[in-house]
Amino acid sequence: MKAPLYHLIPLISLILPATLQARTWKEAGSGRTVEGDYVRTEGGQVLIRKAGGTTLKIALSKLSEEDQKFVSEQSAPKEEAVDKDVFKWETDFDLAKKRAKEEKKDILVDFTGSDWCGWCIRLKKEVFDQRAFQEYAKKHLIMVELDYPRKKKLPEKEAEQNKKLAEEYEIQGYPTILLLNSKGREVARTGYQEGGPEKYIEHVKELLK
Numbered sequence: 342m343k344a345p346l347y348h349l350i351p352l353i354s355l356i357l358p359a360t361l362q363a364r365t366w367k368e369a370g371s372g373r374t375v376e377g378d379y380v381r382t383e384g385g386q387v388l389i390r391k392a393g394g395t396t397l398k399i400a401l402s403k404l405s406e407e408d409q410k411f412v413s414e415q416s417a418p419k420e421e422a423v424d425k426d427v428f429k430w431e432t433d434f435d436l437a438k439k440r441a442k443e444e445k446k447d448i449l450v451d452f453t454g455s456d457w458c459g460w461c462i463r464l465k466k467e468v469f470d471q472r473a474f475q476e477y478a479k480k481h482l483i484m485v486e487l488d489y490p491r492k493k494k495l496p497e498k499e500a501e502q503n504k505k506l507a508e509e510y511e512i513q514g515y516p517t518i519l520l521l522n523s524k525g526r527e528v529a530r531t532g533y534q535e536g537g538p539e540k541y542i543e544h545v546k547e548l549l550k
Contacts (some may be wrong), residue, residue, distance in 0.1 A: 347452055358451040367405040373401075379415055387412055387524045403541035416434050430486040432499055434506060441483045447549055449478070450485040456492045460533045461516040478539040489515065510521075520548055 366375050366389060377389035377397060387404065401409060431437040434450075441448045453461040453467070468474050469484075474487045478484055488495060495503070506512075510519060510527070520529045529538045529548035534541055 342393070363513055364408075366399065366401055366408050366409070374488050379412070382415075383526075385387045388482075391514055426479050428479040428484070430484050432488075434459065434485060434487070434502060437483045437485045438467045438521075438525045441521070441525070443484070446481055446483050447523060447528070448483045448485060448519075448521040449545065450487060451508060452487050452489070452510075452515055452517040452519065454515045455486075456490045464516050464518075464533045468534075468541045471538040474542060477542045500532050510540060520545065 364377075364379065366377060367373070375389070375391070375397065377391045380388035380390055380396065382388070382401065385401050387399045387401050389399060391397065401412060404412070430451075431440070437448055437450075440446070451461075451464075453465070455461060455465075487506055489503060489507070494500075510517075514532075516532050518531045519527060520531070524526050531544065531548060534544050
């Protein structure tokens with residue numbers, strides 16, 4: 342006698358997910374079907390809950406190609422939605438330019454000596470670390486930090502990138518704030534400004550006009 346395709350297992354101890362995928366499952370080659378909700382996959386076996394509450398365990402290899410594809414999609418890790426409107430510092434300049442183009446935002450590049458430059462430290466504390474500026478920046482700017490520290494050591498790739506960019510943009514002192522448009526073209530450059538985040542926001546807006 343041919344062994345049945347579907348092997349019933351008890352419902353007890355089976356914890357079902359909040360959202361189930363109802364569908365018609367088909368046996369490869371025979372056309373036999375069963376109605377049920379996808380639960381999960383365990384060691385090559387697919388757990389399915391039938392309408393009456395009983396569950397089935399089906400060998401993945403015995404399912405149709407369409408069903409196997411469906412199962413693989415359910416088992417694959419889902420990509421989390423990325424919130425673009427967040428305040429963060431990029432250190433990869435090429436990535437920052439790519440984001441600026443995709444998100445249609447201008448770029449603010451901070452050439453800084455984070456552990457020795459007094460004006461750099463003040464600018465970060467008085468402006469960049471303030472919520473008012475961050476709320477503005479996350480909606481309008483891609484923020485890039487190019488650091489030139491004296492006490493800490495940067496990863497070799499980052500240090501080489503920063504050295505090259507300082508030479509390319511002929512940076513003479515710190516902090517130098519470079520403003521680029523979404524296409525990566527330089528619009529303006531500035532530095533430390535007194536007055537806190539609100540005044541600095543207006544200063545940046547004026548430079549980007």
